[in-house]
Amino acid sequence: MRSTIPGSEHFTSRPMSREELLGKIPDTLPLHSVAEERTRDVDALTYEVVRHRLSAITQEMGETLRRMSGSHVVTESNDFNFSICDELGEQVQVGTFNIGLIGSMDLAITWTLQHRSGNPGIEEGDMFLCNDPWIGGGLHQNDAAILAPVFHDGKLFGWTTAIAHQVDLGGLRPGSFSPSAQDVFAEAIPTPPVKVVRGGVLQQDTADMWTRRSRLPHMVGLDLRAKIAANKNAADQILRLIDKYGADTVKSVMRRMLDDAETRLRNKLEGLSDGTWTAIGYQEQSGTGDRDMHAIKVAMSKSGDRLTFDFTGTAEQTGIINCPYPGLRAGIVFTVLPLLAGDIPWAAGGLMRCFDIVTEEHTITNASFPAAVGKGPFGPAWGVGNLVAEVLAKMLDSEPAHRQDVQAICNGTTDLCVVSGVDARDGGRKGFVSPIFDVMAGGYGAQVHHDGVDTGGRLIIPTAKAPDVEMTEYLYPLVALWRREQTDSGGPGRQRGGMSGSVCYVQHPGQNEPMSLVVSGTGKVANQNVGLAGGYPGNSQLDMVVRDIAVPQLKDATTIPAGLDEVGGRTEVLPCEGESVLGAGDALFLHWQAGGGYGDPLLREVESVREDVLQSRVSRRAARDLYGVVVDEDGTVDTPATAAVRLGLRGIRAEWAGDTTREPVAISEPVLDVVRRLDDNLAIVSVNGSETVVCTHCGTFIGPVRNSDFVVALVRDDAEPSTAGPHIWHDPSVYVDEDVVFRRLCCPGCMTLVYSRVVPVGHPLPNDVYEAPR
Numbered sequence: 001m002r003s004t005i006p007g008s009e010h011f012t013s014r015p016m017s018r019e020e021l022l023g024k025i026p027d028t029l030p031l032h033s034v035a036e037e038r039t040r041d042v043d044a045l046t047y048e049v050v051r052h053r054l055s056a057i058t059q060e061m062g063e064t065l066r067r068m069s070g071s072h073v074v075t076e077s078n079d080f081n082f083s084i085c086d087e088l089g090e091q092v093q094v095g096t097f098n099i100g101l102i103g104s105m106d107l108a109i110t111w112t113l114q115h116r117s118g119n120p121g122i123e124e125g126d127m128f129l130c131n132d133p134w135i136g137g138g139l140h141q142n143d144a145a146i147l148a149p150v151f152h153d154g155k156l157f158g159w160t161t162a163i164a165h166q167v168d169l170g171g172l173r174p175g176s177f178s179p180s181a182q183d184v185f186a187e188a189i190p191t192p193p194v195k196v197v198r199g200g201v202l203q204q205d206t207a208d209m210w211t212r213r214s215r216l217p218h219m220v221g222l223d224l225r226a227k228i229a230a231n232k233n234a235a236d237q238i239l240r241l242i243d244k245y246g247a248d249t250v251k252s253v254m255r256r257m258l259d260d261a262e263t264r265l266r267n268k269l270e271g272l273s274d275g276t277w278t279a280i281g282y283q284e285q286s287g288t289g290d291r292d293m294h295a296i297k298v299a300m301s302k303s304g305d306r307l308t309f310d311f312t313g314t315a316e317q318t319g320i321i322n323c324p325y326p327g328l329r330a331g332i333v334f335t336v337l338p339l340l341a342g343d344i345p346w347a348a349g350g351l352m353r354c355f356d357i358v359t360e361e362h363t364i365t366n367a368s369f370p371a372a373v374g375k376g377p378f379g380p381a382w383g384v385g386n387l388v389a390e391v392l393a394k395m396l397d398s399e400p401a402h403r404q405d406v407q408a409i410c411n412g413t414t415d416l417c418v419v420s421g422v423d424a425r426d427g428g429r430k431g432f433v434s435p436i437f438d439v440m441a442g443g444y445g446a447q448v449h450h451d452g453v454d455t456g457g458r459l460i461i462p463t464a465k466a467p468d469v470e471m472t473e474y475l476y477p478l479v480a481l482w483r484r485e486q487t488d489s490g491g492p493g494r495q496r497g498g499m500s501g502s503v504c505y506v507q508h509p510g511q512n513e514p515m516s517l518v519v520s521g522t523g524k525v526a527n528q529n530v531g532l533a534g535g536y537p538g539n540s541q542l543d544m545v546v547r548d549i550a551v552p553q554l555k556d557a558t559t560i561p562a563g564l565d566e567v568g569g570r571t572e573v574l575p576c577e578g579e580s581v582l583g584a585g586d587a588l589f590l591h592w593q594a595g596g597g598y599g600d601p602l603l604r605e606v607e608s609v610r611e612d613v614l615q616s617r618v619s620r621r622a623a624r625d626l627y628g629v630v631v632d633e634d635g636t637v638d639t640p641a642t643a644a645v646r647l648g649l650r651g652i653r654a655e656w657a658g659d660t661t662r663e664p665v666a667i668s669e670p671v672l673d674v675v676r677r678l679d680d681n682l683a684i685v686s687v688n689g690s691e692t693v694v695c696t697h698c699g700t701f702i703g704p705v706r707n708s709d710f711v712v713a714l715v716r717d718d719a720e721p722s723t724a725g726p727h728i729w730h731d732p733s734v735y736v737d738e739d740v741v742f743r744r745l746c747c748p749g750c751m752t753l754v755y756s757r758v759v760p761v762g763h764p765l766p767n768d769v770y771e772a773p774r
Helices: 018-022 036-041 044-068 072-077 105-121 204-212 217-245 247-270 325-340 348-354 377-397 400-405 469-475 606-614 620-625 639-655 706-713
Strands: 080-086 091-094 127-130 143-152 155-165 194-198 275-284 293-303 306-310 355-358 416-423 430-435 478-485 501-507 515-520 542-547 570-573 577-582 587-591 674-677 682-687 690-695 701-704 715-719 740-746 753-760
Touching: 018 105, 036 247, 044 072, 044 080, 044 091, 044 155, 044 217, 044 247, 072 155, 072 469, 080 105, 080 217, 080 247, 080 348, 091 247, 091 348, 105 127, 105 143, 105 155, 105 325, 105 348, 127 217, 143 217, 155 217, 155 247, 194 204, 194 217, 204 217, 217 247, 247 306, 247 348, 275 377, 293 377, 325 348, 325 355, 325 377, 377 400, 416 587, 430 469, 469 478, 542 577, 606 620, 639 715, 682 701, 690 706, 701 706
Parallel strands: 306 355
Antiparallel strands: 080 091, 080 155, 127 143, 127 194, 143 155, 275 293, 293 306, 416 430, 416 515, 478 501, 501 587, 515 577, 542 570, 542 587, 674 682, 682 690, 690 701, 715 740, 740 753
């Protein structure tokens, strides 16, 4: 439902040119700047020393925050980040922590410069607190940032920022996440930039206002001070750097870092072929009671040295699955940096100069106030990141020099489960609120030449980690029955997606009251962790409470259950968005998402499948049914049976075309005069002046490349979702009303898979536009 509040447009921030921003800043705020030609005067040695020192400062900010914070989010999971910016807020250096948290930090500074310079003023020793996702600096209200101007000789030299997720900032439900919210007023209230430190002194009234809203005021207050300290430490080091090299030299290095990052990314783009690549993903259930699927659409065009991301056609804002414009931008940034700029220093401001965003207002990726946006980071923003990763992979897969950078989608999104209650171990006096952070151990997507990393973490948080289970048990009244990698969870493919894991918790003995659960997780129906080039998606996300288990709280237990079949009780499948309780006789089971596969599983090397079976990454059943490899109980491969099974599986695909007598063409190495390769399976050849798509495995001519006309000539099958593997949820009707299928497309000659995805029946076929190679 769309509604707007007059005047709310004041609290929005959009990118603007430096010249435009300078025209909006009053002359009363003196700015330090250097002439453009001055940036070229810094010698190479000084440039590298200062550049690396700025990078080190952001890492040291992380150590300061970790040492002062008492939050599980910070100390165990690295859900925070920092940046060093120039006087106008362009990010010169960002940390290697949660990249999503810095995707719109510059927008928050831009807004502060426009609206705080005159009143209350921006002065030396000040810091500003902000958690308004429409202004920037975070993806939802729980992302709270401290923006700190750095002055030298009375002039604004630059900014440092520190941002971290806060476990609770008020709202209807513990953790500030409410699946039933109709607007932002049922969540934590956004706070536009407010001066929390004045002249180096913490403003107690502002700090009290901030902590008063939380169910965990001491933790929020400690995090506030930790971020202030991190900024103060960074400012001191920047000023020492200025004392050593001079303000103009340090600023020249900062400006050159931005320009160099922009130039290197533009050069990389200039060397790639132009084209337009499209992708569509889905958010399942917009909130409690909703059973719909809501589309996010992107068309990425590459022309010359610039990218344009067009989200036209994305679903209108609804429920809680919304993010404002800064969240949309962050979703692009946290994908572009690791996948396209992994070999470029992360001067994020320079990199963001290389792309444009086209988006309609009032959509789930560009929501207007007062939409509920609590799910912004791990809903639509992450969904945007997945789609951007997909279209980037398509672009890079057609470039021989860049295919090593191609990666299927990593772990889809987070599996949010917030547990809250009263800890009986402390006499029943201390409340607790905590997300389950074991889910940080997501599986990475497969690459062209490598399997995905098993339980490797998060693409958007390079330093992500799952907490020590014993630390979780120490901090909260929970006991882990297990935390382990899950067999068959990684997306099948020629290269296998990295495995995900599962965890099962029960209440600590002595707990008498039920604990509250708030759950949210996209990817329970239409997998977010999609594969590429025919690779299968990774597992479906699954959250359950097992009621009336056989050994409540492990009292008098002589063995620990090894799996759900040994826990006993009855399972209750939790919705995509909803609430529940965990009682003394219950167990909480979470199975988060793995990485997608790359390439047809039938092309995987037999020995790799055998090794996967021996290492319990793939079951013997999945090895046979999905990879076509027969592994005997003693671990040896039955070679004749494997050849027969693989041929039989290709024969089944041939039947999709409606011709039961058709036999697949044998796979060989055809001699092709390739104009352009598209991916593992398809290439473009020129025939009598016309460009035609051909199979790289058997040489079959498929159809014209123009407007993706060849796609309709591919053999298509829509099957039950469970066909995609044992860890794909078999009954979408538990969650949504739409009919959902496992769609596969394959070469009409050798029946090699070129596309596979779990999607609604009405999901359109791929429609990419390929242009001549550069």
